[in-house]
Amino acid sequence: METSSHLYIAIILVPLVAAILAFLWQRFAVFIGITTATVIALLVATWIGQDLQITNAYYYLGGWHLPLGIALYADGFTATMLVMTALVGLGISIYASAYFKNNQSTARLFWPIWLIMWSALNALFLSADLFNIYVTLELVSLSAVALVALAQNSEANKAALRYLLVGLFGSLCYLLGVGLLYSEYAMLELSLLGDAITLSPVTVSALALMSAGLIMKAALFPMHFWLPPAHGSAPAPVSAVLSALVVKAAVYLLFRLWFNVFDSIVTDYSAQLIGALGAAAVLWGSLQALRAERFKLLVAYSTVAQIGYFFLAIPLVQGIGTAVVAVSGAVYLMLSHALAKAAMFASAGTILHVAGHDRINDLAGINQSYPVTVFTIAIAGVSLVGLPPSGGFMGKWLLLQAAFTSGQWWWVVVLLLGSLLAAGYIFRVIAHAFTHLDELPPVQELDWRMQWPALVIAVLAMMLGLLAYPLAEIMGVSEVLSNTYRPAVMP
Numbered sequence: 078m079e080t081s082s083h084l085y086i087a088i089i090l091v092p093l094v095a096a097i098l099a100f101l102w103q104r105f106a107v108f109i110g111i112t113t114a115t116v117i118a119l120l121v122a123t124w125i126g127q128d129l130q131i132t133n134a135y136y137y138l139g140g141w142h143l144p145l146g147i148a149l150y151a152d153g154f155t156a157t158m159l160v161m162t163a164l165v166g167l168g169i170s171i172y173a174s175a176y177f178k179n180n181q182s183t184a185r186l187f188w189p190i191w192l193i194m195w196s197a198l199n200a201l202f203l204s205a206d207l208f209n210i211y212v213t214l215e216l217v218s219l220s221a222v223a224l225v226a227l228a229q230n231s232e233a234n235k236a237a238l239r240y241l242l243v244g245l246f247g248s249l250c251y252l253l254g255v256g257l258l259y260s261e262y263a264m265l266e267l268s269l270l271g272d273a274i275t276l277s278p279v280t281v282s283a284l285a286l287m288s289a290g291l292i293m294k295a296a297l298f299p300m301h302f303w304l305p306p307a308h309g310s311a312p313a314p315v316s317a318v319l320s321a322l323v324v325k326a327a328v329y330l331l332f333r334l335w336f337n338v339f340d341s342i343v344t345d346y347s348a349q350l351i352g353a354l355g356a357a358a359v360l361w362g363s364l365q366a367l368r369a370e371r372f373k374l375l376v377a378y379s380t381v382a383q384i385g386y387f388f389l390a391i392p393l394v395q396g397i398g399t400a401v402v403a404v405s406g407a408v409y410l411m412l413s414h415a416l417a418k419a420a421m422f423a424s425a426g427t428i429l430h431v432a433g434h435d436r437i438n439d440l441a442g443i444n445q446s447y448p449v450t451v452f453t454i455a456i457a458g459v460s461l462v463g464l465p466p467s468g469g470f471m472g473k474w475l476l477l478q479a480a481f482t483s484g485q486w487w488w489v490v491v492l493l494l495g496s497l498l499a500a501g502y503i504f505r506v507i508a509h510a511f512t513h514l515d516e517l518p519p520v521q522e523l524d525w526r527m528q529w530p531a532l533v534i535a536v537l538a539m540m541l542g543l544l545a546y547p548l549a550e551i552m553g554v555s556e557v558l559s560n561t562y563r564p565a566v567m568p
Contacts, residue, residue, distance in 0.1 A: 084124040085136045085149045088159065089200045091116055096192035106188040107174050113192060114170035117199075121163040125156060135205070148266065150205035154408065158202045158329055161412050164537065165321045165419045166195055168530040172423050173314035175526035176430070183227050183312070190227075191318070194220035201326055207255045207265040210330060214251070218244040218294065221323050224315040225307050236306035243293050243303045250290030257283040267338055276342045284339045288331065288351075295327035297388060298358035301381045305365075308377035313426020316373065320380045320422060321415040328387050328411065335391055336404070345395050352392035356491040358385030363498035367505070372435040373425045375502055376418065379461060382495060383414050386476070389488050393479040402482070406475030409541065413468025416538035417457040423531035424453045431521045437506055442514035449528040451510045456535040458503035463496045468541025 095113035099106040136149045173191070177184035197216035204210045222244065226237040259265055261279045274280060296304035304324075308316045335343055335351075362382030369375035390407035394400045427450050428443060429435045444451040460467035473492055480488040 084120055085151065085203055088117065088120050088124070089196055089203065091120065091196075092192045092199070093196040096189045096196065099192060100189040103185040106185055107177075110170055110188040110192065111174055113195075114167045117195070118163045118167045121159050125160065147209060148205040149203040150267070151203060154329075154332075155202050157408060157412060158325070159199060161325070161415045162195070162198050162202070162322055165318065165415055165534065168534045169314050169317045169321075169419055169423065171526050171530045172317075172426075175524040176312065176314055176426060178524070183229070187224070187227060187312075187314070190220050190223050191314075194224070194318070194323075198322060198326060202329065205267055207258065207267065207270075211248070211252055211255060214294070214326065214330070215248055217323060217326055218248065221319055224319070225311040227315060228310055228312055230310070232306070233310040236303070236310045239303045240307045243300070247290040247293035250286045250293070252290075254283040254285075254287035254290070257286070267333065271338050271340075274339060274341055280339075280342060284334070284342070287334060291327045291331045291334075292354075295324050295331065295384060296381060297354055297384055298361055298381065299354075301358065301362070301384075304381055305374060305377040308380060308422075309371065309374040313373075313422055313429065316377070316426070317419040317422035320377070321419040324380065324384060325411055325415060328384070332390075332404075332407070336394065343395075345392070348392040348395045351388050352488065355385040355388030355391075356488070358382060358388070359491055359495040360385075360498070363495055363502065366502040367498065369502075370436060370438070372428060372437055372440070372506060373422070375437065375506065376421045376425055379421075379499070379502065380418060382499065383410070383418070383461065386410050386414075386473070386492070386495065389476055389491065390479075393476065393483060393485060393488065395483075402475050403479035406472045406479065408472075409468055409475065410472030413460050413472060413538045413541050416534050416541070417460040417467075417469065420453050420457040420531040420535035420538065421461075423527075423534075424450050424457070427523070427527050427531070430527065431523065437509055440506070440509040441512035443510045445514065447523065447528070449532055451507070453528070453532045453535045454503075454510070455507055456532070456539055458499075458507065460535075460538040460541075462499045462503055466542035467539045469538070471542045 092113055095109050099109045102109070136151075138147045138149070170191075173184075173187065177187055194217055197213045197220065201210060201213035201217060204213055219241075222237050222241045225233055225240055227233075255265065257279050258270065261277065261283070262270060262273045264270060264273065293300045308319055311319065359382050362378050362380070362385065366375045366378035366382060369378055387407050387410060390403045393403035425435055427447070428440070431447060432440075432443070460469035463469040463473040473496065477489060477492055480486065480492070
């Protein structure tokens with residue numbers, strides 16, 4: 078237990094210290110970044126290896142216990158998010174080391190900001206009280222805005238400014254909700270609040286404000302308008318981490334609030350409303366992806382659609398006997414989406430690098446010149462569509478099970494139609510990429526770091542389906558959110 082406690086701190090502090098070092102010694106920023114990514118992956122692997130079934134583990138900074146001190150909390154859901162962040166972070170860090178190779182000025186800014194974001198993400202997943210979560214959420218948002226602006230063009234600047242304004246408004250809504258809860262209960266710790274929550278106008282207002290703020294940050298329909306421009310105009314490594322990790326942080330917090338803190342006052346009507354927004358996101362995002370002319374913009378709209386699936390779990394959890402299955406499906410979708418979408422954006426960046434554009438209708442012959450990149454897109458697309466044996470298939474299968482068991486057949490229609498639309502826009506890209514050309518343009522020699530890390534990440538997304546049940550048992554994903562998040566405070 079003591080060793081695990083030290084690992085909690087190391088997972089947060091290592092990228093933070095590395096960010097400072099990368100800023101001070103910019104000549105060695107790439108080396109520091111890659112080394113840090115490797116160390117974090119090893120730390121997370123060591124932690125998981127020491128405690129395969131992480132359940133309600135607390136660590137109190139300075140020995141001060143709740144409610145006076147700052148506590149870090151870990152369970153299976155937390156562990157899953159940390160593993161997801163470590164895998165994506167390592168792969169995208171290796172990719173970024175080649176992507177920014179010829180743009181050292183941008184690289185020197187990218188690495189400190191990216192490492193700060195990584196530290197904030199890890200701290201967010203491990204935080205056990207609402208105010209510290211707010212601090213980490215702000216660090217993630219501000220880092221994301223700065224990373225989007227690294228593209229240094231008018232389109233990216235406009236997208237970054239829009240992202241900043243939406244993020245600030247969302248944060249204010251969240252913070253106001255936190256203030257209302259503190260005025261009502263005089264506490265902010267998730268475990269203590271879960272026991273104290275009662276139905277009252279103040280509590281309902283807090284739930285509404287915090288949910289609205291996080292929905293903005295998660296880019297759930299109709300608050301998705303900032304996401305396609307930001308993800309579509311940012312540098313490829315930035316787009317990858319934004320889609321794979323940043324929006325997941327907001328979804329993670331929403332799940333914690335709805336399932337662990339406010340679960341006693343959540344009504345079926347409110348759950349169905351959130352599910353309806355998720356369904357609208359699936360359909361609207363998919364239709365826009367079908368219409369997109371640029372590959373990166375297609376992938377960005379695909380993110381809008383895929384986010385919608387996560388929120389289908391909220392009404393399905395309300396069904397009798399379906400909570401475990403629904404939550405497990407959503408978590409598997411989050412993990413597989415993060416891996417697949419990181420691979421997609423990295424591949425889009427590679428195509429933009431070698432072709433000078435990412436127009437879908439002009440991708441003919443890409444497979445002949447860069448087969449590894451196109452194969453990566455195809456493998457990642459399998460998971461996004463939800464074909465077996467991918468992690469996406471397992472996640473959607475579990476959601477389908479929950480929908481049938483609870484009698485909420487309308488979500489089945491959304492899941493099936495969303496998968497068909499996903500197949501449409503993925504196959505559209507593949508069809509153009511596989512178009513044969515008799516005369517090919519000169520083939521550029523690519524650094525292996527711009528192809529193989531993305532392929533490995535895509536293959537991992539595919540293999541999640543084969544490891545579904547062992548992963549659920551090891552990580553505790555299938556139970557952690559269905560059980561009450563109210564462990565007794567350690568003496």
